[in-house]
Amino acid sequence: MNVFDVFQQRRSIRKYLQKPIEFDKLSLILQAGSFAPSAGNLQDYRFIVVSKKSLIKGIAAECTEQYWIAEAPVLIVVCADAEMTERYYGLRGQRLYSVQNCAAAIQNMMLAAHALDLGTCWVGSFNEDYIKDTLSIPEKVRPQAILTIGYPDEVPSEKEFEPLEHLIYFNAYGSKIENVGTLLKEYSKEVERLIKEKEPEIREGTEKIKHKLKHAFREARESLKKLKK
Numbered sequence: 001m002n003v004f005d006v007f008q009q010r011r012s013i014r015k016y017l018q019k020p021i022e023f024d025k026l027s028l029i030l031q032a033g034s035f036a037p038s039a040g041n042l043q044d045y046r047f048i049v050v051s052k053k054s055l056i057k058g059i060a061a062e063c064t065e066q067y068w069i070a071e072a073p074v075l076i077v078v079c080a081d082a083e084m085t086e087r088y089y090g091l092r093g094q095r096l097y098s099v100q101n102c103a104a105a106i107q108n109m110m111l112a113a114h115a116l117d118l119g120t121c122w123v124g125s126f127n128e129d130y131i132k133d134t135l136s137i138p139e140k141v142r143p144q145a146i147l148t149i150g151y152p153d154e155v156p157s158e159k160e161f162e163p164l165e166h167l168i169y170f171n172a173y174g175s176k177i178e179n180v181g182t183l184l185k186e187y188s189k190e191v192e193r194l195i196k197e198k199e200p201e202i203r204e205g206t207e208k209i210k211h212k213l214k215h216a217f218r219e220a221r222e223s224l225k226k227l228k229k
């Protein structure tokens with residue numbers, strides 16, 4: 001699977017087969033997480049692998065009652081141990097960098113899982129105190145997200161992607177350039193735009209062709225009649 005296919009095809013999976021995950025695959029996913037960039041290369045992310053069914057069930061109830069989580073064979077709770085990050089970078093390190101470091105690790109793991117035919121979902125809605133108590137997470141460490149992992153038992157609906165031209169500015173926030181679709185090689189969008197722009201001319205051209213065809217058919221019919229006589 002090419003890396004761009006992985007980016008485009010990965011979707012959140014919330015229904016899992018009751019099939020265990022091979023340890024080798026889990027290990028590759030965790031390695032992918034550890035390869036993530038981090039501010040000052042401090043690698044302050046920590047991963048708690050939760051595989052005990054009773055723990056997973058309890059956690060599901062404390063994720064704002066998202067009970068589908070209970071069916072995931074494995075959870076990875078991604079935590080930020082931001083002590084060093086704060087020491088090096090102050091409040092910005094604690095509040096921003098450590099969160100971003102974890103987010104990069106989470107994304108790496110999700111993409112790795114997809115490449116290994118596994119499904120994941122990033123869960124951000126959970127009772128932080130419960131997660132900390134249940135998993136003996138120290139006071140200074142903050143759980144950032146729970147990643148559910150398992151073999152998918154659903155095919156998610158098609159996802160609409162925001163057009164790149166809505167997301168991208170050039171040189172200043174809000175600054176767009178004309179025909180950005182061509183520049184970004186979004187040719188289908190560009191063709192769509194051109195068709196819309198030229199719609200009146202296309203309609204007029206179509207009417208002219210229709211008229212000409214009608215005339216040609218009439219002439220052909222009359223010639224045929226003459227031949228029959």
Ligand SMILES: Cc1cc2nc3c(=O)[nH]c(=O)nc-3n(C[C@H](O)[C@H](O)[C@H](O)COP(=O)(O)O)c2cc1C
Nearest residue numbers: 010011012013014066121122123124125126156159
């Ligand atoms: C920070 C964050 C928190 C999220 N929290 C939840 C969550 O609590 N429950 C859930 O089902 N999905 C959660 N998601 C998944 C998003 O709903 C999902 O990524 C989004 O709908 C796009 O769909 P896709 O992942 O299939 O591309 C979260 C995603 C992010 C990035």
